[in-house]
Amino acid sequence: MVKLSDKMNNIKKDNTEQKIMDAAHTVFLKKGMDGARMQEIANEAGINKALLHYYFRTKQKLFEAIFKQIFKDSFPIIRKTLLSDIPIREKMDLFIDSYINLLSKNPFLPAFLLKEIHRDPEFFANVIKGSGINPSEILAMLEKEMGKGNIRKMNPCDLITNIIALSVFPFAAKPLLSIMLFNGDQKAYKIFLQERRETVKEFIFNAIFLK
Amino acid sequence: MVKLSDKMNNIKKDNTEQKIMDAAHTVFLKKGMDGARMQEIANEAGINKALLHYYFRTKQKLFEAIFKQIFKDSFPIIRKTLLSDIPIREKMDLFIDSYINLLSKNPFLPAFLLKEIHRDPEFFANVIKGSGINPSEILAMLEKEMGKGNIRKMNPCDLITNIIALSVFPFAAKPLLSIMLFNGDQKAYKIFLQERRETVKEFIFNAIFLK
């Protein structure tokens, strides 16, 4: 039996596989599962279309690989800040910052996620359940803070929903808002988004801290 | 020259055209432009596929018709309450109510709009510009209220964005939130959404009214 040269094979494989992953990431995020074309991904990766199928048998499998990777890359960062041992005000500050940072770097992410969780909710549910994400610990943390009287008492589900909504929505609805609020001026909208780093915090803090 | 029997022709035409519009509405909202199939719309309408093309030459034209209609039906209701002559607190109360009512009746609307404005932002921009929607009057109204000291001073663009975000996001992200917060329990999520009618208002009022 012939042994493989692990080094050579893996370098090559990793290169192509990574090229495909990168290309698929780009195309899927822009066009979504339905709108993306295998040929376009192949072009983006600078390879033959058949090679896609050689590495990821089907479009579905390629899509799942990208989807899961996005999920794995994005969520842990956020969870970490939320469960650290710092005062609630700083914690929220950091949380919102890291959330907005993530979205600034991945502007297509919100729309992509919203699109795909509607297209195939079951698959999405499985990804979450298999990823060990557990929001209940975050909800518990919020309830504890309310019990201590640090923040106004409310349904913690509402609070977490509101924070995410205020952070995510302006990115998800960018084309709509940039037209309606700034007549399509992209630069003005970018400034608006950056300023929201602070104004969103103010808004939330006013809503939840007792005075 | 032969005259038409307007009555007969229009009744027939209206019937079929309406059947097509209804069917297209259903299918497009669920699947989006990319995911929708002309055959599926024809089936849903109970007619031949060729008849779709007879009434709306292309898929694109049919889609545009539906899209514009959705837009025309949805926005004026909201604008009306916002520009009426009642105290700001009641006004916001009504605004949020009518917004959430609209979304409760059209749960697919937010995800659909977000999907499509990303797919073809230019077409979307044209629809808005051609629809006479003018957010500047709403922004002006908010600024006036701030000037009178009725609500906390802030960027009115932020305020309107926040209100819409808090109202829309839970509907847009339903599959995500219902899994993460309620382990996929749809009924619990519906109750959550209904309760938000009040909790969202509290949250916003706490954020913007001085105490």
Next chain:
DNA sequence: CTTACTTTTAACCAGTTGGTTAAACTATAT
């Protein structure tokens, strides 16, 4: 160099999709 194996490619295929065509049907006006 030969062998065994993996990676890459060009050509191809079957199913689907948006869209067309020509004929059949319906209803009115003369």
Next chain:
DNA sequence: ATATAGTTTAACCAACTGGTTAAAAGTAAG
């Protein structure tokens, strides 16, 4: 009744799409 116009249908088509195949090119080991 029949001519005229709009309406509806079945059959068809060209383009595209995801996926396959078989052969070529590359690579490490004996």
